[in-house]
Amino acid sequence: MKLVSSRRQITKNSRVLAYKFLLGVSSLALIGSAGVLSATDPAYAQVNFEDAISQKVDTDQPMLLEARELQYDFDNDVVSAEGAVEIYFDDYTLQANKVVYDRKSGRFKAFGDVRMTEPDGNLIQAQSLDLSDDFKDGFIKVLQIDTPQFTRLMAESAERKDDNLTTLTDGVYTVYTTSAKPALWRVKAAKVIHDQNEQVIYFEKPSLEFLGSSILTVPYFEIADPSVKRKSGFLTPNFIYKSRVGYGTTIPYYWALDPHYDLLTTLTPLTSQGALLTATWRQEVEGGEYSLTLGGINQFQPEKFEGSSGDKDFRFIVNTEGGIDLTDRWTAGWNLTYATDRAFRDDYGFADFGAAEEKSEIYLRGQSETNRFEAALYAFQISQEDNPDPFDPANPTPPFSPVDDDLQSKQPVVHPVIDHSVIFGQSILGGELAYTSNITSLTRDKTDAFSINNEDRFRGVEGTFTRASADLSWKRSFIDPFGQVFTPFAYAKTNLYFLASADKNVTALTGDAVAFTGMPAVGLEYSYPILVGFDGGHQIFQPTAQIIARPNEQRIGELPNEDAQSMVFDASTLFEWDKFSGFDRNEGGTRANLGLQYRLQFDRGAFASALFGRSIQLAGENSYAVPDILDATGDSGLQNDLSDYVTSLYFDTNTGVRLGANARFDEHDFSVQRAEINTSGRYGPVSAALGYAFLAEREDAGVDEQRQEMVGSTNISLSDTWRMFGSMRFDLVNGNVVQDMLGIGYDDEGLSLSVSYAEDRSRNNGEPVEQIFYFRVGLRTIGDTSVSTGR
Template sequence: MVAFVPATGAHAQSEQGGSSALAAGVLQQRQSDPNAKMLVTADELVYDYTRNEVIAEGNVQIYYDGAVLQARRVVYDQQGSRLRAEGGVRLKDKDGTVIAADSLDLSQDFADGFVNSLRIDTPDDMHFVAARADRSGGDTTVLTSGAYTPCEPCKEKPEKPPLWQVRAAKIIHKEKEQTIYFEDARLEFFGIPIAWVPYMEAPDPTVKRKSGFLVPQFVNSSEIGYGVTVPYFWNIAPNMDVTFSPLFVSKQGVMLDGEFRHRLETGTYSIRAAGIIQEDKDEFAGQPGYRDQRGMVETHGRFNINENWYWGWDGWLMSDETFLQDYNLISATTREVTSQIYLVGQGDRSYFDLRAMYFTGLTSYDVEAQQPVIHPVLDYSKTLGESVLGGQFSYDFNLTSLTRDEIDLRATSALYAPTFPTLYDGPTNQCDLAKVEDAGAALRDACLMRGMVGSYTRLSGVVDWRRTFIDTAGQMWTPFFNMQLDVASVQSQADDSPWLPGNDEQLFRAMPAVGLEYRYPFISAQSWGTQTIEPIAQVIIRPDETDIGQFPNEDAQSLIFDDTNLFDVSKYSGYDRVEGGGRGNIGIQYTANFNGGGQINALFGQSYQLFGKNSYAYEDMANTGAESGLETDASDYVARLYYQPTQNFSVINRFRFDQADWSVERYEIEGRAVLTEKLSVSALYGLYTAQPELGYYEEREGILGMGTLKLDERWSLRAAARYNLNLDEIDYTLFGVSYADECFGLALSYRSDFTESGNRSRVDTVLVTISLKTLGEAGFSSQLGSGSSSSD
């Protein structure tokens, strides 16, 4: 018996019976709401009780639980529990996935069936096409003559091949294994095959981590020869994995390399180890790598204690300083690695940092015994939220303890070499301590002690209080009090560390300071904005610095006098030196703010030693203070000029002029400009006069320029260059071009750098990186001129 329902644009809705079964057969597997209603529309709806079939004819649309099935004709076989759809079949699931086919024949539970001329488009831009799709076993789908791409089809010419795609004789998806297998696969760009593999596999999009082989990596250098590694990723658990990366090289044999990673509830840690028994160590003759066995161990970890505290570590152990670069385990331009364990905490007004550190140099010029072991260094600072005597009160603590096995004694200038030809040790520029007696007093000018031998422990505390008063005339008066207390223990032999006390010394130092800062801003409002002229004067009263040269200077060797520290209570960069004696700092500042958002700021000032010893005129083991511009009673002049007319352009100038003849001692100008939405540039020029007492015996002058250009939405260029005006040569260059769209990325760059690293004084690198969305990223790098290259 046949029941016929004429319906031109007819609608049928039911919770049971033929139409309900029709929709359920398509959507049963993915339904998430058992109470969802179903709507079927068609030109004709036929109930064939003889064959136990439900047939929908003409413009069939089935709506169920957020999904829509469209076809010219849909037949549901209730007895065989199969569903057939024909003619422009289109199924859009509630997650946005779209399946298009000429026809499909599936069992009710999607366990078995086939689809002809299939196309699948997912919400995350994955696109599959196949001549036929067969499903069996409830979890296996086979696409015959299939192709996959994440690239969107061309809107003007949809038939045009995508930028790239993977075609395969068969694409097999096993849902339980969460794996996609490709048989007889080839990678095509613009429809042109460029690579072929007989077999490959990849995790399906539902998987973020899966065991398997990764992209091969290739290396090539004159010392190790040609090599290849095919890393294997072992997904032990959702929070634990291992990557094995054995490297097979033609000259040295096999290097074993493995990394273990583990994620816990509060943090993560990793351990990596690599090692090799070299078959031809003579390739490294005269280098640190001239040994049979080489290797390294590396580990990192970080764990959160709570929202304010965390702890962690970084650890490095290696057979020699150039192993990492020789076998491409680290960037060729990395000059050192730091092993440390740390505890860090941060509050709204406080900061705590405790760590123990050990430094390992990675150049052939590094002397490991000269690197300090820090055990430990502690920094703590806090600013009270409540006022003290109406002002702001803050305090800082620093504990530094270190040990060094060998003195770090460097030549200040090659100009001394003719006078003391035996004083220096070749290219390392090390002073020969054994020649101290021969050099006599002149050694003080010829060598700098960058690090003492022995042990040094110092505990320092600094308190600071200040309060600002504004009188009826608008003048700002800020009295302040500052106190630094230092307790130190020095254990060093005088013969091993000249200019330091011998044997065991216990040192104490107190540096109290009281001062007053005065500012009187004159403000003028104009139609275009405001102007402010602000005279600034500061007077600091304190005793002389004590034990100058008795305290080792390990953390205050960097001293640059400029506009940024003109009004600091102490201009030293660390705790090992303190500024003493009475000092006055004066300056005048001008600021203009424009209504349109622009700004001009200028500062000019000078510092004066009013009474007592000028700390900067008394040299320590590293000559800190010499030729700084502060060693005379009246310092050099410092100035700043900043101009920012818009958010897209700014330039800042910093000057230091000699106080006697106004000659330029130090000058920097840095500019940044966003010229258009596509073009931005920046440049830095620096001029620094000779400082022979600090080891800079020639004037230094150079220009660094950088720029990026966005050609369109996908293409961009970048370039950088540094020109050494003293040597009249370019000592750093970078050129790059990149392309990126929704499915493909390409970056090419060339870099030339004279930074010393490993065994190399210059590194020229060509880098090519290709990114294929969902498949991964591959790169190739070649170090030109240094005889090594790598790719991955």
């Protein structure tokens, strides 16, 4: 090393020259976007560089520098690095063609292709920067800031003041994508001010530009710093038009009160009905979280809802939802809703009422690998309006008529329903032992009755009904040397009913205050899977037979039926030991279930599977032929000793095309009684789904004509970003479109927009067709807004 013209110079041609500056409190900071290098050791100017390296100074924040040339001008007290300069300090990096630190003026400067990376991932690019060594003031030219959230700020110049405010002149805010495609939108403003303390970006005289053209200019607006997850402020509004409420716009304000709780309030002025106010409070608590939502309006023109329960001045809704993890296996929670009327959620469906729905519940759940417990309380506030034409017993209208029109009073309060199931870990007689129990207790204010062909049916009975059920089952499988599978099984079901307060005057219910039923059963299932291989795959033929011996079901029609009202006999239930859907009915008599299963499997993943079979009542009374108080089994396909035939088919090409179908055929003439076909697939840019449903006449259920419908939907990718979509539901019997929708959308990493138009004729109540127009646009980091119209 030599002294040249009072300047001490160290030069290397290689970029690998690296020195650690142990400069005491030296540091590197950013202007939201830029940085400064500061040397504050007073001894620095009086020693040569090699001595500085060996000095014992504070090394808490060491700095690593790489450059082709490093110079120290002791006369002017200037340190400069030139030629592919790279500085690494405390998780910051700085790259530039030249870096100069002037100790006299306390200024730090970087020139030429300046690139700086912050610890949080922000990348700052500039032509040059000039900062004070106290980091409070600075200036930068031709600035671009890219954040990890894929947002970008650009400006001709930027100035930093008070270690907080960064002001960009002629600034542009936009997003960028991983595909490097330019964003279709940007916000251009005379000034963009980033307040790091408030974590807010302010725009003065901003203009929203789309495809290079300005589409909206406002005096001022602000957004939260993109790195901020929660920030108080106004959110993007939505716009509404509905014939009954008029025009309106939501004005949402978000209150980030604490890291563990927040509040969202929304005021929605409506030209026809006044102002709808909603508020949602959310809070995290130890082990869980909860929310409380309120919504209310004092209607200006309630007569617009004439004919429904919404015809009143003041209407409101309240919902609370929450859940708490009591342990790693136990959870308690609730979802409770109350509204002044049943139509409130539908009439103001554009508003967010939290998790509000017709069912309210409080629950306790526990689960392990072999044990499951759930207890719940339920209440229902239905949205369906009462029949506008009350039933006249003197002039019934076959085939289906309500006995009483007060639908809400027929809804039960369940207090409680408790389910418990256990699969015992230790085998019993070499097999699996399982236990299931259920307790159901409910109260109904009014009997839920209706008439079909002048015969009364009952969904539920006035008063209080309680049932305790306990089921125990066992099964074991054996495989013989030929591959045949034998599975013996047995079960016992018991029901204890408490009927003291149930209304027995309107039904054929037993007069007993307490009733008991039991159903023991033994059975055997046999299957013989036959594997046939071929070049490229294999086939499996599997005949299956099942026989179950039981006594007759007891007291059919004398007891309530609350949870076994759904009766669907198809291929999925063919081999169920008991095909009833709940505990209130138990299948009785000796029955055989027979079927043939087939699977075609290709080595490349495609496969097809099918099942065909039927059920036969061999001895005893057929439970499905004897009606209970609801008579849900009359047209089930099981009401005769020889059941209808059931079949299913599933096909998967492993290339995106799938088809599934199931059907039930009459036992006598093989006519279709029920059928469902669903298929979906994708070919090139087109993806589509199509469904078909058929239900034959069910006179016993009040359906005097067959029903056939098709539902289809499609999505066509016009390009990487543009798509068209649509759907239709068509009534094949009446030859009319029930619902239809058509739309177009655009989606990329910075912009999402869609426009759709839909029609709904499904109400069948004489009202005009509901026409729904919906437009949505979302600018990433700015927000989403929508415009919707409806009835």
